[in-house]
Amino acid sequence: MCAVVGHRFMLDMGPWGLQPCEVVAVEHERLLCYSFAPGTLNTTVTWRLEPEGSGTRLSLEHKGFDLDSPLGKAAFQGMGKGWPEVIQRLQDVLGV
Secondary structure, three states: OOOOOOOEEEEEOHHHOEEEEEEEEEEOOOEEEEEEOOOOOOEEEEEEEEEEOOEEEEEEEEEOOOOOOHHHHHHHHHHHHHHHHHHHHHHHHHOO
16 A cells, blocks of 8 residues: 555554644655644654665654744654654664
8 A cells, every 4th residue: 555645644652642644745665754743733754765775774854843832842852752762663673
């Protein structure tokens, strides 16, 4: 199954509950970009895959935090700690 622009889904963020998301850009086997918590946090998460040597580089960008709002600042700080854990779990699953 392939991601489609406009598809809406919910991410289970554990103690932070279900967060609505919507796919905003897709490049098959290269890029997935989705809005995260539109209407409250209003950020964007982008995953990219790029060939590198004999492997593939995965990059993640989570942007759009309003650091002037308490919610935006708290989310930025929390996700700054949470994303490295997500990447580590991916590495563990992929065996890299």
